[in-house]
Amino acid sequence: MKHITSRDNAQYKEIAKLATNSQARRKAGRSLLDGVHLCETWLELRGHPLQAIVAEGALQHAEVGPLVRRLEAEHAHILCLPDQLYHGISQVEHGVGLMFLIDTPEKPVPAALSVNAVLLDNVQDPGNVGSILRSAAAAGVKEVYCAPGTAFCWSPKVLRAAMGAHFVLDIYENVDLAALQAGAGIATLATSGYAAEQLYQLDLKRPVAWIFGHEGQGVSDALLSGASHRVLVPHLGKVESLNVAACAAVCFFEQVRQNLG
Known part of the structure; x- marks a missing residue:
């Protein structure tokens, strides 16, 4: 010592x-x-x-x-x-x-998406990013890809919010999400408050890549247009939208529910 x-x-x-x-x-x-x-x-x-x-x-x-x-x-x-x-x-x-x-763990970005993954498009709040990582790890997601502008995953606030989830995930930062999405070998699901397709109508008994966007602006138009599905998380209360971390948790655990069922 x-x-x-x-x-x-x-x-x-x-x-x-x-x-x-x-x-x-x-x-x-x-x-x-x-x-x-x-x-x-x-x-x-x-x-x-x-x-x-x-x-x-x-x-x-x-x-x-x-x-x-x-x-x-x-x-x-x-x-x-x-x-x-x-x-x-x-x-x-x-x-x-x-x-x-x-x-800081660092790996080369895989050539294609093939397992359950999360793409974070300019999610800026460290608490939200950490919560998403924690929920993702709990739901069996394997990979997380962060676009430039997303909060640095290894910052103290993200680490505290994720509670150790970092250590069971492969995390990639400063990734060109549009290029990754274009070469994806699995379905890409972008959340949007204006989508016609509801989360609970989807078949999630397969690997998918979830796309979550900026707290105010949501997923970028480019990623929305390139997604296999634009997904709405329905809610009954008179609020405009869910917090992005809450939305992510709902999505992850609907996939868990379907696979357990």
């Missing part, structure tokens, strides 16, 4: 930059997982982080302590910070004092 006590330390400055600057995370290709749940899930599904970062005051915490001891026994890299320095970089209010530094 390495100890750092000065905020002028070069390594501490680098971690602080990653914690607060999305551009720095993208450039470095690294992300921070903040909180016990995210760290435990990464450890179980993906293995050791590049570095575990722990606050001194958390070493005796009932959840953090055993995890740090396990990492020490497995010769993982651990950085210990005074509480004040740790909380200067943590984005979690009242957090327990543990984060992992990881290489």
Whole structure:
């Protein structure tokens, strides 16, 4: 375990930059997982982080302590910070004092869609993106493709909202969704408040690619025109539309219902 006590330390400055600057995370290709749940899930599904970062005051915490001891026994890299320095970089209010530094997972975009997937077209709110990822993972979706303009999936807010869903999904960012859609080997379903085809009329007992759009403007005209189906999620109340994350969850679990049935 390495100890750092000065905020002028070069390594501490680098971690602080990653914690607060999305551009720095993208450039470095690294992300921070903040909180016990995210760290435990990464450890179980993906293995050791590049570095575990722990606050001194958390070493005796009932959840953090055993995890740090396990990492020490497995010769993982651990950085210990005074509480004040740790909380200067943590984005979690009242957090327990543990984060992992990881290489942001990155894979080449597949040549064609072939399994249940989600295409996010300029979905900008990190909470919505995280909720969609969490619902997608729970529903057995395998792949997520994000157009430029969609919230960065490995940002702290998206990570917290997704609650570990990232680690069971293949996530691709800055993707040309129109090109991906054009070469899709499966049906592409774009949600729209003006569609004639209702969700519950569709046969979802097959792999499909769901397309969800901007919170205000919806799916772009180009993706709507190229979709196999334009899908309406019907609702009875006098509201204009569903929140995009709620809409996605309804769609995913209608597909789950049909496949379980």
